[in-house]
Amino acid sequence: MGAHEHKMILPRIRQLDEGAVNRIAAGEVVERPASAVKELVENALDAQSTRVQVDISDGGRTLIRVTDDGHGIAAADLPLALSRHATSKIDGSDLLNVHSFGFRGEALPSLGAVGRLTITSRATGSDGAAMIHVSGGRIDPPKPAALRAGTVVELRDLFHATPARLKFLKTERSETMAVTDTIKRLAMAEPGVSFILRDTSDGGDRVVFRADAAATLADRLATVLGRDFAANALAIDAERDGVRLTGHAGLPTYSRGNAVHQYLFVNGRPVRDKMLTGALRGAYMDVLSKDRHPVAVLFVTCDPTMVDCNVHPAKTEVRFRDAGIVRGLIVSGLRHALAGAGHRASTTVAKATLGAMTPERPASPVYQMDRPSLGARAASYAAQRPEMPGFAERSARMEHPVQERASETPAESMPLGAARAQMHENWILAQTETGMIIVDAHAAHERLVYEKLKAQMRDHGIRAQALLIPEVMEVGSMAERLLDLDLSKLGLVLEGFGPGTVAVRETPAILGNCSAKALVQDLIEELEDDDDADPLSLQSRLDAILSRMACHGSVRTGRRMTAPEMNALLREMEATPHSGQCNHGRPTYVELQLSDIERLFGRS
Structure with a gap:
């Protein structure tokens, strides 16, 4: 056969x-x-x-x-x-109504x-x-x-x-x-x-x-994740269309290099759901760079019939009947809480700063006298000063530096205090009632410009200024994509100028005399890098572009600022959401308490 x-x-x-x-x-x-x-x-x-x-x-x-x-x-x-x-x-009888x-x-x-x-x-x-x-x-x-x-x-x-x-x-x-x-x-x-x-x-x-058994979720999270998380987390409570979001989310400056500290629950069940983690990432997109991840413990609660928890044998994945409602609730709920945090930055920033400054302990204790009064200090300085012409006048100016240079500075009782000096043409040193604050002027102003750009775009479009001479630049294959975008509402007006070339005719007025070429190059980089962005959210892409643009209009490191300028920056930070961190999630200021500084110098 x-x-x-x-x-x-x-x-x-x-x-x-x-x-x-x-x-x-x-x-x-x-x-x-x-x-x-x-x-x-x-x-x-x-x-x-x-x-x-x-x-x-x-x-x-x-x-x-x-x-x-x-x-x-x-x-x-x-x-x-x-x-x-x-x-x-x-x-x-009903696999869509599970309560265990x-x-x-x-x-x-x-x-x-x-x-x-x-x-x-x-x-x-x-x-x-x-x-x-x-x-x-x-x-x-x-x-x-x-x-x-x-x-x-x-x-x-x-x-x-x-x-x-x-x-x-x-x-x-x-x-x-x-x-x-x-x-x-x-x-x-x-x-x-x-x-x-x-x-x-x-x-x-x-x-x-x-x-041990805890009375509240906050107490349990302090035990599981530590007191630092409890001190640097925002309480979340939002509801929409029968879905409720509760829990705690860390400040942007209390972020991590990986996503392992994200804990998500649906009707009390721990889950690892890509849609939920994507929504969490999207909520922080405006305040964190792509290589940083928020710390959060979030509970989504809804009618059991609105979610199917029988899509995986281990029950770690779920499927919502209307995922859009849940995703929108997470993004809006978290963004609302983050905006409400105002200029707040995490306390761990100060701890890290103090840790870096801590000297070696002396072999024997150093005893210090109590802090003297202002009059006692002045008398002491007078007794110690050498007999040099003009020294008394300079000493007096040193004793009250800001009163002479900027008598109009606000009271030290304001959250970010009163500006006292600018160091290395960038760092603002401010004094509060209980300590001192060091501000990264460039990072802080970058956030302020970004928030102004967003507000302008929401209200009536970003105001543009015409360039005296249009700037022509070669952009290659990106030319068509740039020209297809409606950038006029961003205050940026481009025109075709031949194959692979565009002419920049107008730039956002708020950025002042910025480099149009650098601005467009940043825009191209953002468009090339938007594969990771949420394809459903045009707003998140526009915000990412505005974040890049803000850098071009912010105070440059190396520019001297007057006392009124520094104090105006501090007051604006206090009034602006998210000003505790720059557009990339780094802190814009560090607050050091006087008690911590005294401990640093062995006074405690």
Whole structure:
């Protein structure tokens, strides 16, 4: 019989056995030890626990033990709890109306398929506890056990039944960090529950993380993310079309080099959703450069039927019925809060400054007299001055420098104080009632010009000024794109001047005598770099262009400023939203308290 006459044998369809099905499911649900911890802790929370303790060894490879004080599982239900798609959370009639963490009924059978799982539980009101054990999918019958209340789930030798999976795990330290991050996210979701994570590797008992039950979310976030976050975060509370956004968002100057400190929750469930993180990034686009990321803890709350949380086995992704409402709420809610922060900058800026200035501690304490009065200082200076002509007059001027140069300066009680000097033709030194402020004049003025440009564009378009002689420049293939844009409302008027060439006829009046060529070059760079921008938001692109333009009209480093100019800049900063940071998220000023400065010099 020829090869072409060979009769093809069709493969038969077979029903996989329960063990294989559970191992396949485990591959989706349990990616690493942190995934197992997530599933088990969520079960504990669904059981109305008030205290959850997690013990791990070797990053969770050899041991994960979760102990809770919840309502427990009845002895008769223990074998059923290890069956696939068996759950007490829902009845299966409505998968779009879920109010619990778990609902798929996959976690326990999946864990039992890839590790050695023991469940000990005592249901509320029962006479005693019971225990059940499963290893590699083989279930032993339940038997009596000793337990006062709640449930203890112990998972040993994770992936021993699927050893190939072990090769994909990271170092013990990395896996422990992943477990810690999982616990922190759940601790934020449930502030009223106590959490403790212990590392029992090599017979030890090290507390990795602890969060006692907190009265408010703010208290819990201070425990989880630290007091610095609590001091430099804005409270968020906004609502639109049945969707509510709450939580806390860090000031732009309290940003990070990566996005790992962004915690998002939907109806109390920790999620990692690209749409939500994209909205968060878009909300800060106006105040942060692209390489900086905000720190935020945000809770989106809506009717459960408005969101589908059954789009991923691990339930970390969700799908909203109307994503546009949620995205718009996040952007507008955060931007409103950031604008309300005014000129505020993060306190960590001052701490970093003081840290950089801290000298080595002296071998023995330095004792200082109390700060003398103004009269005592003047008498002391008079006694010490040499007999030189004119020295007394110069000393008097030094004692009251601004009163002579700028008697009209505002009171030191203003938030940013009264200007005292300009250092190195850029840094403004101002005095407040309780300390001093150092202002980056260029960065501050850049933000002020940017906010003025935005306000002008919103109101009536940016006023333009005609150039006496139009500036002609070659822009190559970008010429057509530039000419297609309606830049007149930005105060920039361009005309074609031959192939690949444009002529700049008008520039924004607010920028003064700026370089038209540099301005257009910055505009081209922004257009070339806008692939990362939100394609749906024309406003965000225009704001990015205006941010570039603002740099050309701001005070240049190297320009001397008079006292009235410096004080006018300080007052304008106080009245302008977002003035605590430049257009790239860097701080525009540093505030140093007198008590910190005295400590710096060993006076405390």
